Amino acid sequence: MQQNATILQIKNLDISFRTNAGSVHAIRGVNLDLQKGETVAIVGESGSGKSVTMKAAVGLLDSNATVNSGEILYTYTENDVEKTVDLLKLTKKELRTSYNGQRLAMVFQDPMTSLDPTMTIGKQIMEGMILHQHKSKEAARARALELLQLVGITDAEKRFNNYPHQLSGGMRQRVVIAIALSADPDILICDEPTTALDVTIQAKILELIKDIQKKMNLSVIYITHDLGVVAKVADYVNVMYAGRIIEVGNVEEIFYEPCHPYTWGLLSAMPDLDTDDDRLYSIPGSPPNLLHEPAGDAFAARNRYALKIDEKMAPPLFKISETHYAATWLLHPDAPKVEMPAELKARLMRARKEAGK
Amino acid sequence: MSEPLLKVENLVQHFPISRSFTVKAVNGVSFEIYPGETYGLVGESGSGKTTIGRSIIRLYNPTGGKITFDGADITGKLDNSTRTLLRTEMQMIFQDPMASLNPRKKVADIIGEGLDIHHRVTGKKERDELIGNLLKKVGLSPEHAERYPHQFSGGQRQRVGIARALIMNPKLIIADECISALDVSIQAQVVNLMKDIQDETGCAYLFIAHDLSMVKYISDRIGVLHLGYMVESGTKEEIFSNPIHPYTKSLLSAIPHPNPGIEKNRTSITYDYASSGIDYAKGTEHAAEGTHKVLATDEEFAAWTR
Ligand SMILES: Nc1ncnc2c1ncn2[C@@H]1O[C@H](COP(=O)(O)OP(=O)(O)OP(=O)(O)O)[C@@H](O)[C@H]1O
Ligand SMILES: Nc1ncnc2c1ncn2[C@@H]1O[C@H](COP(=O)(O)OP(=O)(O)OP(=O)(O)O)[C@@H](O)[C@H]1O
Ligand SMILES: [Mg+2]
Ligand SMILES: [Mg+2]
Secondary structure, eight states, X not given: OOOOOEEEEEEEEEEEEEETTEEEEEEEEEEEEEETTOEEEEEEOTTSSHHHHHHHHTTOOOTTEEEEEEEEEEEEEETTEEEEEEGGGSOHHHIIIIIBTTTXXXXXXXXXXXXXXXXXXXXXXXXXXXXXXXXXXXXXHHHHHHHHHHTTOSSHHHHTTOOGGGSOHHHHHHHHHHHHHHTOOSEEEEESTTTTSOHHHHHHHHHHHHHHHHHHTOEEEEEOSOHHHHHHHOSEEEEEETTEEEEEEEHHHHXXXXXXXXXXXXXXXXXXXXXXXXXXXXXXXXXXXXXXOOSSOTTGGGOTTOOGGGGTOOOOOEESSSSOEEOOGGGXXXXXXXXXXXXXXXXXXXXXXXXXX | OOOOSEEEEEEEEEEEEETTEEEEEEEEEEEEEOTXXXXXXXXOTTSSHHHHHHHHTTSSOOSEEEEEETTEEOSSSOOHHHHHHXXXXXXXXXXXXXXXXXXXXXXXXXHHHHHHHTTOOSSHHHHHHHHHHHHHHTTOOGGGGGSOGGGSOHHHHHHHHHHHHHTTOOXXXXXXXXXXXXXXXXXXXXXXXXXXXXXXXXXXXXXXXXXXXXXXXXOSEEEEEETTEEEEEEEHHHHHHSOOSHHHHHHHHTOOOSOHHHHTTOOOOOOOHHHHXXXXXXXXXXXXXXXXXXXXXXXXXXXXXX
């Protein structure tokens, strides 16, 4: 990855939802950069805003959403001219006809929401290729069959005429991945692409995407809670909490030298096969209800390292290295020196040693 | 040991797709679940896990075999009392939450549906309280009761499905990939909650998952499924410390490590049924030590346990 060309840049994104119980401030100033050919992961607790952030980029926010501010800049070349558009300024129709499902393809978390229950899966994979790439029916069919095989669906010929409900959960998820790949996109956004897949097929899909990435210089955003997946594929990791990115770094910085107490909690909660405790560690408390936005740092109430200032003011991102930033007051020069929990430290040391780092 | 709560004998479930193509999803699977225990069912995508769950709760008519639940035969046509037994004492948490939650209903009504149908509560106050408490237990908030399913994040929606199953206090909960869309911390919270509820009410779980580290953590016994056959079963210690079947071995070797230094270069043991020379249809159940069982021919069993 010599050329450091930014392909997607999310700037200060802020989104709220109207609900019966009031306004939910779900995204509270998200910044994220994606370079060409790179893989970025977004991790974070359920409800932290991972899906909403990326849905904004493909123009598929729910109708009760309001974008309060922000830009999502997408840079691409057309006829050798470099162009940058703000995806938030496009109409739904523009997004649908020229961007979404073509230059940007998103694999949604819930496969049934993106499949048409009344259409065979074969037709659904062919559809975009015929419509946007003007492929002939035969060419589209051949490519669709090839994609089905690539995502590990055996008997692709026979499965071609199956309806979504005739497939297993993991097969449906793979059909959605095949549809996304059929578009030959610049940016592939995968929202929990492998949650329903067993480890063997998961590995196969991740390797397939890596492969295509190498060949086509594809940029990929993975939204996932599976830190094993992150470890395998990501160049950079963004940790999200309550609508903000609270730590970002390259994959080794996040896994071996995390700085935010929330990231510490997240890594501590990973089950490892050597754990024999009777209870799993979970970060105490629950994520804030963004119907009632907290005044200071949103993580303060659950953070045993919280400082006085956390109750009043949300911390800015502090720089740790050229690539590593974290939003915690613990990194302020005047803060008391706090180390990560000893147990986690020992575990990360062990992991590092095993990996020979 | 007490009587099993659920007994599945030789379950067969086939789906004819066309005249020349029948999907043989489940091919003679047997296992038992005892009251208060957790049985983990693992296996690759398409191996028949969901189908077994859906056959047991009778969303399908089994092609063959026998299912006994709480002393009643639930295989054939159901009479009214058996149907009520099934609808109240057995609940399923579905794999695809969006497809299983009615999009036009508020979450309170989705969770409360069972209570309403079976007249389990006396008034609105009791109902609201029950629902509110359960929402809190699964890590949501009572304020979420007024929302519709699509207004949730994926993991939140999965927890709505969990709450819906828990509210009836059933004897058996079939949990189909019920934590796979959750991040590790909430996974831990939900799994701990499921354990607490089990201690409290003595319910049993059929825990369907592909995440072996979680299955190991929650299950007492484990069944490994491949291509609709139960290739190996036993206590979790037996399966994890002494896997016998080559499929189980490859499954165990593929568990990802949350460690980028290792994961970036790792490959796992591959298992290819087609070229393995194994024919599941020829195998019979072979007992290893304890409750540990393997599907194999005599020769295969001898070779694998040598
Ligand atoms: N249409 C909507 N109306 C109201 N609130 C919404 C809506 N869509 C999402 N939200 C809320 O916005 C927050 C962020 O949701 P999002 O789907 O981005 O979470 P996520 O990080 O993807 O979580 P998960 O890992 O569970 O999928 C959640 O609290 C969710 O309840
Ligand atoms: N209603 C149906 N009609 C036809 N075929 C079906 C039906 N339901 C399931 N199948 C087929 O049965 C097989 C087993 O599917 P099942 O959903 O049980 O798998 P699974 O083990 O749950 O997989 P996953 O982990 O991907 O959810 C698959 O080949 C699937 O296509
Ligand atoms: Mg999501
Ligand atoms: Mg399934």
